[in-house]
Amino acid sequence: MTTTTLTPTSVGLDRARSGGSVFGALADIWSMTRRNLVHIAREPMQLSDVTIQPVLFTVLFVYIFGGAIALPGGGSYVDYLLAGILALNLVTSVMGTAVGLSTDLHEGMIDRFRTLPMWRSAVLVGRSMADLLTSLLCALIVGLTGLAVGWRPGANDISVIGGFALVILFAYALTWIAACVGLNAKSPESAASFGFIVLFPLAFVSNAMVPTQHMPGWLQAVAEWNPVSAVCAGTRVLWGNPNPAGALHAWPMQHPIEASLIWSVALIALAAPLAAHFFRRRTTE
């Protein structure tokens, strides 16, 4: 008679590594990142956010507003616009983070992850990594479309890349805010409304599309201190493109690159631990 034992020989654990290592955590993050990239590729809405929308926005704004907007201090509108278009696209696309996390929590998928011996926060980090990678794709598409419609940076390559990096870092910081929203949303739909209530005003009440000089006084003050304005102005400086905001006295407009970096680092420092906290709270019962 054979006896069954609980050793790995009969029922074995097909597990190569022991958990808890840094390597294991990185592997978990990479698995979760790939999973989320597949999601974005399969969801037409999310994919169009980073592919079709940037092309559409660039072309529409250049040809519709391009002729009507005169820049204070002169310069080409398309050269001015492109930093704003990039910021607009990246800022609004972080909505995907909120919706994606909220969907994970509501579809029971999170329970599966919680019964696996994985590094649990890989759910969060993997999500933000996937969003970072799609940001890069989005930035590439905006840049190429911009070149096609006449955008020309007036700075060296390193400085131009620095301009892209400044926006992408800010968008990455915002994904952690979006994560906090998604983790607290009652449903994926209410997470999506975050985009319209917060992200669109954030993107538009700024110098992204038009110089703030024409806005009413109080709105101008809001726009000058809006981090998106600092990011756009900083990028314009790095790209060597027209930056009318340089004539404004508000501190972030005088030091847009420093202001952008401070905003981004502060948002990450605040929102990432907060997201981890919300995540633990949502997954403990």
Next chain:
Amino acid sequence: MADELMIQAEGLTKRYGDTQALAGVDFSVPAGTILGLLGPNGAGKTTAVRVLTTLALPDSGRGSVAGIDVVQHPGEVRRHIGVAAQDATLDPLLTGRQNLVLVGELSDMGRAPSRARAAELLTQFELTDAADRVLKGYSGGMRRRLDLAAALMTRPPVLFLDEPTTGLDPTSRQRVWEAIRELLGEGVTVLLTTQYLEEADALAHRIVVVDHGKVIANGTPTELKEASRSARLEVSLAAPDSEGRAAGAMAPLVAGRVHVSEDGRRLSAGVDAVPGLATAVVRALDAAGVLVDNIEVRQPSLDDVFFSLTGGHIEGEDEDEDGSDDGATAAAAAGGSEGGDGDNGDRHELEGVRA
């Protein structure tokens, strides 16, 4: 090895808001056996599974899997378990294969071994054709089989299957049952929750009946049936016009009245399922000169047992019927009302399954 306990629950309690989902639950599962956790919606089955699979923390009591405490060392417990939960917990946007590989990778199996194991399981569960299709297009039965496959990715020694066949058509249910039976040959220990009595009867070595967060019965399927002692005796007579004598001879041996069919050829009566009953009946009928074609003592179905166990309100103080983990489902069955209505909803569902 045989008496090594792979799953243990000792005095588990868990409260969700106003609902006492678990009110002190004890059970254990010896290595290599299947325990059926049986009870209506809201009985506390899912909560018990959630505690033992490290998804929920008990308010009090102790749970262990493979000898490891689920509260003290949840990470270690997760290395020993496979879970197929009640709700679909797979990624609808990934293909079947991608889902399995993801589970393998997140369990530290590594990419190549995960792919190999996934291919093996897809074949075993007859999902090869659908393997590279996105899960959205899967039928309910296919999803359940994939769920089961996901639970088996790491060849875990302990499996938790929470209502693995709820909502499946009979054919799909049969296929899931076959898959579960095959696992036993591999020495796996299984905790299976179900509200289907025939499922517990067909698969489980032992059955624990829970209701209102408490264990109300515990035993093998046969023991539980005997416990209710409501077997049925059926006798077919060889010749007409002997039913009067036959009924007279049977009367002292049965509980209650002897029922005679219209044509006078078949007699039936409720009996206590005591050993040697059939022999005693045959002797009595023979002594009365009655010729018998057929005699049968039918064991009660588990349905009968279940209803006799949960039928009356054992816990007088428990007024909340919908209580717990399955709250949403139970509330839906109750049509928004509370108390006894929810109970009836569950009963109908159970009867529907039996029919």
